[in-house]
Amino acid sequence: MIPAAFDYVRAGSVDEAVRVLGERGEDAKVLAGGQSLIPLLRLRLSYPEVVVDVGRVEEMHGVREDGEHLVIGAMTTHAEVIDSDLVRTHCGLLSEATETVADPAVRHRGTFGGSLAHADPAGDLPAVALALDAEFVIAGSGGRRTVPAQGFFVDYLQTAVGADEVLVEVRLPKLGAGWGHRYEKFHRVAQSWAIVGVAAVVHRSNGSIDQARIGLTNMGPTPLRASAVEQALSGADVSGIGAAAEHAADDTSPASDLGGAADYRQHLARVLTRRAVSAAAGG
Amino acid sequence: MVHISVTVDGAQTQHDVEPRLLLVHYLRERVGKVGTPVGCDTSNCGACTVLLDGKSVKSCSVLAVQADGSEITTIEGLANGEWHPVQSAFKECHALQCGYCTPGMIMASVDLLNSNPSPSEEEIRAGLEGNLCRCTGYQNIVKAVQTAAAQGGAR
Numbered sequence: 001m002i003p004a005a006f007d008y009v010r011a012g013s014v015d016e017a018v019r020v021l022g023e024r025g026e027d028a029k030v031l032a033g034g035q036s037l038i039p040l041l042r043l044r045l046s047y048p049e050v051v052v053d054v055g056r057v058e059e060m061h062g063v064r065e066d067g068e069h070l071v072i073g074a075m076t077t078h079a080e081v082i083d084s085d086l087v088r089t090h091c092g093l094l095s096e097a098t099e100t101v102a103d104p105a106v107r108h109r110g111t112f113g114g115s116l117a118h119a120d121p122a123g124d125l126p127a128v129a130l131a132l133d134a135e136f137v138i139a140g141s142g143g144r145r146t147v148p149a150q151g152f153f154v155d156y157l158q159t160a161v162g163a164d165e166v167l168v169e170v171r172l173p174k175l176g177a178g179w180g181h182r183y184e185k186f187h188r189v190a191q192s193w194a195i196v197g198v199a200a201v202v203h204r205s206n207g208s209i210d211q212a213r214i215g216l217t218n219m220g221p222t223p224l225r226a227s228a229v230e231q232a233l234s235g236a237d238v239s240g241i242g243a244a245a246e247h248a249a250d251d252t253s254p255a256s257d258l259g260g261a262a263d264y265r266q267h268l269a270r271v272l273t274r275r276a277v278s279a280a281a282g283g
Numbered sequence: 284m285v286h287i288s289v290t291v292d293g294a295q296t297q298h299d300v301e302p303r304l305l306l307v308h309y310l311r312e313r314v315g316k317v318g319t320p321v322g323c324d325t326s327n328c329g330a331c332t333v334l335l336d337g338k339s340v341k342s343c344s345v346l347a348v349q350a351d352g353s354e355i356t357t358i359e360g361l362a363n364g365e366w367h368p369v370q371s372a373f374k375e376c377h378a379l380q381c382g383y384c385t386p387g388m389i390m391a392s393v394d395l396l397n398s399n400p401s402p403s404e405e406e407i408r409a410g411l412e413g414n415l416c417r418c419t420g421y422q423n424i425v426k427a428v429q430t431a432a433a434q435g436g437a438r
Contacts, residue, residue, distance in 0.1 A: 002308075003303040003305075006303060007302065008302030031349075034345065035326070038326075039344060042343075053348070102413065103412045103413025103414075104391070104410060104412075105341050106413060108335075108339060191327075191413055
């Protein structure tokens with residue numbers, strides 16, 4: 001399987017990428033690590049006229065601290081995220097979930113930003129970004145703008161990143177003391193996509209849960225927040241987790257496919273949410 | 284066409300390539316490194332695994348232009364006068380049946396041992412999760428990696 005022919009531009013900077021996308025955005029695809037795009041090119045499910053490779057843009061690599069936030073360059077690979085002590089210390093959910101992405105060889109090439117911009121609802125990291133309240137810094141010809149996680153994932157494989165824009169970095173609020181986390185991923189065999197995944201961060205204070213954020217993987221065309229569960233958990237103690245988790249499938253519309261029927265996915269969401277929140281709450 | 288310069292198994296190579304050329308096809312058809320097979324061609328099986336700047340990658344999911352300026356090690360470049368300890372261990376432990384997955388299995392094992400010289404059985408299985416063996420030879424493959432580790436397989 002050989003991709004259709006395309007022009008190739010290796011961008012040296014964000015500005016250069018934005019300039020090329022401004023000229024040819026509708027016919028262009030941005031190439032990060034290529035672990036989603038190259039299979040699509042090979043299958044000819046995607047056939048852009050020009051591929052803009054941002055993989056070597058220095059500014060888009062690495063993890064840094066900015067006050068109460070961690071800033072992760074979009075081209076930081078999954079392997080680099082896993083190896084980052086900053087991520088493990090301040091956003092442990094991301095370290096934990098990234099370890100479950102695909103396999104080691106894919107994690108050496110695939111990037112945090114590429115996986116988010118690809119926005120596959122079965123991908124692990126979009127739901128994690130929701131649970132971590134991420135902010136997305138997007139560059140375009142008019143400058144840079146910041147989009148909250150709730151506004152980033154628009155539809156199936158569609159994000160707020162326009163055809164003439166590129167995702168530069170992602171800002172994650174640091175989680176301090178009292179926060180716990182867990183990513184529960186249900187899949188049949190190693191390295192396969194999640195049938196359902198649940199990303200949970202929970203804050204406990206004086207024995208009860210005062211804040212919880214829960215992201216759902218593969219429960220609809222976009223990653224979702226389990227808002228009804230979050231509300232039910234607010235002020236609850238650990239004995240209330242089971243009842244709250246019963247709301248995990250509220251307002252979801254998962255697909256029925258070879259991985260599982262929609263009602264099976266909704267069952268999984270409830271079970272995995274109970275497990276994830278219990279683990280995150282240390283209960 | 285894009286001009287690329289890549290070091291493959293220690294030898295510098297330069298070619299003009301189409302941007303759509305996959306690294307595995309570049310290695311096999313332009314450089315002649317046919318030791319690296321094309322397996323599933325869908326990034327699942329790992330048969331085409333090579334080391335790119337020392338890290339395992341599936342060469343069917345990398346464009347040759349992305350490898351410009353990099354150093355590639357294929358199965359053909361592992362032996363250094365004598366077999367690499369992982370190659371020897373695969374032979375000793377009979378860690379293959381048909382052999383199709385073997386080049387990728389060995390490259391992934393080398394990468395695993397480079398980052399974790401004495402992995403547990405669980406770590407070996409997790410480290411090789413991106414490589415499929417359809418002869419179901421995993422048991423002996425795990426033994427081979429353990430044997431190589433015991434013999435200082437991280438070289």
